[in-house]
Amino acid sequence: MARLVIVSNRVPPPRATGGVSAGGLAVALQSFVEPGTLWFGWSGRVTEKPSGKPGFADGQGVTYATIDLSSEDYDRFYVGFANSSLWPLLHFRLGLMRYRREDFEGYLVVNGNFADALMPMLRDDDMIWVHDYHLIPLALALRERGFNGRIGFFLHIPFVPASVLEALPPARDLLRALCAYDVVGFQTHTHLEDFLDCARRFTGFAVEGQEVVTNGRRVRAIADPIGIDAAGFARVAARSAGTAYIQRVRDSLIGRALAISAERLDYSKGLPNRFEGFARLLSRFPQHHRHISMLQIAARSREDVAEYQVLRRELDRLAGDINGRFSQFDWVPLRYMTQTVARTKLAGLFRAARIGLVTPLRDGMNLVAKEFVAAQDPADPGVLILSQFAGAAEELSDALLVNPYDPDAIAEAMHVALEMSIDERRERHAVLRRAVFDVTAARYCNVFVDALRGA
Incomplete structure (x- = not known):
């Protein structure tokens, strides 16, 4: 059976007693993650000169691999584009959105760094499940580096109608990046329909039912509400x-x-x-x-x-x-x-x-x-x-x-x-x-x- 690789902005550290610490995503996935799973992402640490090489920890057979960010990457990727541009935009708060090109470039750089660190750990038949708005371009970065396996993306926050999304200058770039995934998941049917409408309007790709048809790929969009235990x-x-x-x-x-x-x-x-x-x-x-x-x-x-x-x-x-x-x-x-x-x-x-x-x-x-x-x-x-x-x-x-x-x-x-x-x-x-x-x-x-x- 194919190995599951989970990628998220932050990786929950394994507890000494086994399992992971509580957090929204960690709590939702902890009953599903099984021995053999790889969970990869940012360590939460900001260092002067990150090596780009992952650190590893093990918890009940699950491998947790993390990389650090530099202060410049943190400012541009995390504070800048992710949380000062995407977060307010996707919560319908255009008046709070701040966009700078250098922040978007830093966002792409960090996603590229994630891909560089992850690629040596991947197997051809891995299934990769990427989580949330920090990592929208990751599939495209992995495809550019030669990974052809299945990659899915789930957006935990809202998606917005075309009239809101178009306020973000690189909106079309992000939509095309989403279309490098095989499956794109949303919390509600409203968010799903807004995504399909934006893909239809802004990418030039065809939309057939709940699929976006790109050059050589069919991207399936699903509504999959998250729950609790x-x-x-x-x-x-x-x-x-x-x-x-x-x-x-x-x-x-x-x-x-x-x-x-x-x-x-x-x-x-x-x-x-x-x-x-x-x-x-x-x-x-x-x-x-x-x-x-x-x-x-x-x-x-x-x-x-x-x-x-x-x-x-x-x-x-x-x-x-x-x-x-x-x-x-x-x-x-x-x-x-x-x-x-x-x-x-x-x-x-x-x-x-x-x-x-x-x-x-x-x-x-x-x-x-x-x-x-x-x-x-x-x-x-x-x-x-x-x-x-x-x-x-x-x-x-x-x-x-x-x-x-x-x-x-x-x-x-x-x-x-x-x-x-x-x-x-x-x-x-x-x-x-x-x-x-x-x-x-x-x-x-x-x-x-x-x-x-x-x-």
Whole structure:
């Protein structure tokens, strides 16, 4: 059987006890990765003069191979084009997109360096699965170096319509690079259709059904929503609910309902709008004063990107304003923290919460929404409030869907959730739970790899 080679921007370091550390991609793939797999990517280290030769580690028969980046490569590839051009563009934030030709050139250079380091490790019959926007040109770089085997690509974040994509100067180059893959996967059917439309408009290639026909290659596009290990997360949540940590949280609430949000501190997540929505709840529905506490966990990320620094200052100001306006001597309505919380503790917090607030302005999928559903006690479940612009909304339509740009809509949904009868909560949760337990991480992996095997 062909060996699976996974390529991602960051490679999860193997733990001494086996397996990999928790992270979105690592958690999704860990049950699928088996002995013999090669996982390749950036080490996360920035060094003065990278050698370009991979370092190796082994975990339960899986080989983890990594290379370092130079500071110039890091600035141009990672901070520059990937996170200052592609990330805002693909999240529909054209006003935040910054493009420089030298950054795009650095992006191509690093993808070429990845290909140079990976090629000596490849076998002719390997199947390569490349992940996310950092590595769009990698298949083209590997083809130029002589690899003719199967290569698939999965985009974990949204794709955009042609009218948005064309704002990026090298959009056509990136679309042609995507067409060097055999299979290209997206989180939702909307993202898939937008890709096919862009390929039709900008590449000159023909589109037949869900395939792009290039010079000598048929590129199959699929919608393959990512999932979680729902049963495993539910077990973790049930165990965590009985820990001293969660008991301390319950004691601190003094019987109040808990609304929880947890994500990276990122402008795509709609955090200022969410804070304003909570403030609108307290101003428009004063009957909830002293009966609800909101916990916002927003782990710091990409602190060397200016827009993230601005966002953090704005959230600090909004949190202070909300608590200054509404706090009483024995009630602080908004609890805001920017440190990382362990996944096991998050599972217990989700189970203890009456409301899960997942309101990104745009998201490829959003696994927090699925984790919140999986964590709930079916006998007394909480209510999920979900952005209509998260990919998860395509599957989780029985959540309370909101437009995240409308703080009043968020406030009204929170009010509905707090007033909702237990019968309606159970009914909604049962439908959501079926969806989360059907579309799992294992299913996501199997669908994609089966498509790649058939390429």
